[in-house]
Amino acid sequence: xxxFGFNTLSVHAGAxxxxxxxxxxxxxxxxTAYVFEDADHAAALFNLQVFGNIYSRIMNPTNSxxxxxxxxxxxxxxxxxxxSGHAAQLIAFHxxxxxxxxxxxxxxxxxxxxxxxxxxFAKFDWHVKWADGRDPDSFKKQITPKTKxxxxxxxxxxxxxxxxxxxxxxxxxxxxxxxxxxxxxxxPYLIRPFxxxxxxxxxxxxxxxxxxxxxxxxxxVDSGRFNWGSGKYPTLSEPCPSYHGMKLWETFGDxxxxxxxxxxxxxxLGPALAPMNAFLILTGCETLPLRMQRHxxxxxxxxxxxQRHPKVAWVNYAGLEDNESYGLHRTYCPKGAGSIFTFGxxxxxxxxxxxxxxVKLFSHLANIGDTRSLIIHPxxxxxxxxxxxxxxxxxxxxxxxxxxxxxxxVEDIIADLDQALGA
Ligand SMILES: *Cc1c(COP(=O)(O)O)cnc(C)c1O
Numbered sequence: 001x002x003x004f005g006f007n008t009l010s011v012h013a014g015a016x017x018x019x020x021x022x023x024x025x026x027x028x029x030x031x032t033a034y035v036f037e038d039a040d041h042a043a044a045l046f047n048l049q050v051f052g053n054i055y056s057r058i059m060n061p062t063n064s065x066x067x068x069x070x071x072x073x074x075x076x077x078x079x080x081x082x083x084s085g086h087a088a089q090l091i092a093f094h095x096x097x098x099x100x101x102x103x104x105x106x107x108x109x110x111x112x113x114x115x116x117x118x119x120x121f122a123k124f125d126w127h128v129k130w131a132d133g134r135d136p137d138s139f140k141k142q143i144t145p146k147t148k149x150x151x152x153x154x155x156x157x158x159x160x161x162x163x164x165x166x167x168x169x170x171x172x173x174x175x176x177x178x179x180x181x182x183x184x185x186x187x188p189y190l191i192r193p194f195x196x197x198x199x200x201x202x203x204x205x206x207x208x209x210x211x212x213x214x215x216x217x218x219x220x221v222d223s224g225r226f227n228w229g230s231g232k233y234p235t236l237s238e239p240c241p242s243y244h245g246m247k248l249w250e251t252f253g254d255x256x257x258x259x260x261x262x263x264x265x266x267x268x269l270g271p272a273l274a275p276m277n278a279f280l281i282l283t284g285c286e287t288l289p290l291r292m293q294r295h296x297x298x299x300x301x302x303x304x305x306x307q308r309h310p311k312v313a314w315v316n317y318a319g320l321e322d323n324e325s326y327g328l329h330r331t332y333c334p335k336g337a338g339s340i341f342t343f344g345x346x347x348x349x350x351x352x353x354x355x356x357x358x359v360k361l362f363s364h365l366a367n368i369g370d371t372r373s374l375i376i377h378p379x380x381x382x383x384x385x386x387x388x389x390x391x392x393x394x395x396x397x398x399x400x401x402x403x404x405x406x407x408x409x410v411e412d413i414i415a416d417l418d419q420a421l422g423a
Contacts, residue, residue, distance in 0.1 A: 014068025062275035077224025078258035085204025087271035088218030099125035106133030108156035111383035159395020169197030207369030224254035296336020317341035358420035373406035
């Protein structure tokens with residue numbers, strides 16, 4: 001469907017009327033397993049000689065539509081849907097990493113990702129080295145012969161930093177490693193990282209792709225462009241012991257990484273996406289362009305209003321002309337700078353807490369990318385497990401309030417902040 005526009009792909013990519021019933025909406029294939037045609041068909045499926053459904057841990061027809069939809073929106077070769085954004089991150093690294101291996105990540109990341117990389121990945125003997133998302137050279141300095149990937153967020157949660165994907169992709173490719181981009185905050189409506197040289201995209205589809213705050217999901221998207229034949233990635237290039245010595249890169253070419261994520265990592269680690277959630281995320285994808293534009297337009301209006309408010313110390317939104325990311329915003333995502341941003345209330349920690357307690361339309365909770373406007377104090381919640389210095393580095397210092405601006409009437413969003421700041 002590559003010839004269709006983004007709005008059309010959002011509605012149609014991957015979906016056909018159901019061949020069995022004519023159902024126009026994608027059915028929820030609520031089944032664990034699929035009947036084989038005969039014994040030879042079953043054997044061929046298990047040998048990866050033909051593609052088809054075996055067991056819903058590995059693939060499911062509802063999930064397949066979501067995978068094709070998001071692959072099309074990102075301009076990728078193939079995708080794999082899993083149970084959450086964090087599962088997508090685990091699955092994305094699994095085919096690349098062996099015990100003792102390293103990857104380099106920009107330190108401006110979602111707090112949960114910092115914790116996953118520092119602590120849980122370390123238990124697999126996978127080691128993160130931190131760089132500065134503002135400075136492509138700082139990634140280069142952390143690269144060693146054990147480095148297997150670079151990792152960034154296109155727009156960082158919650159600091160809103162817009163990352164120079166093209167420059168960091170060049171650093172990755174000089175070192176012969178892929179660039180993985182968490183594109184959750186931008187969504188493919190604002191930024192398509194593959195167009196800037198990224199090799200792998202991951203999403204928390206829980207956020208803007210689903211968009212309604214009603215289901216968890218994650219997605220790994222493969223550009224299909226990385227050459228896995230250098231010898232650095234034995235899982236992809238060497239004989240695979242759990243498939244009778246098949247070499248995935250030789251056999252599947254530009255699909256090898258996506259297939260490895262599915263038939264090795266998802267098969268063995270197991271965070272399968274429920275088809276009901278795939279259905280809900282798919283429904284969300286249909287309105288992604290409409291929602292995303294309203295999110296961004298509302299966020300800009302709210303940020304501009306806050307900037308003029310006497311009780312507000314500072315506003316950090318890449319859509320404002322005085323912001324450090326404004327230039328990269330104009331380059332990478334001119335349609336909008338996203339809907340999540342941070343600001344400081346005069347009076348610091350206590351004033352921030354009072355604000356969160358006094359909002360009425362905003363919901364005080366730990367999520368982003370909902371149709372509803374959301375507010376949180378990251379230092380005491382999402383980034384609480386981090387040390388104070390790490391929090392500051394991630395853009396979540398003690399005085400910081402994070403907003404995820406919804407698609408309500410913007411006057412009502414502003415009025416709620418106004419009454420809460422005045423209370
Ligand atoms: C929420 C989030 C994640 C984690 O996704 P889950 O679906 O909550 O597991 C990862 N990255 C970013 C940028 C996020 O906002």
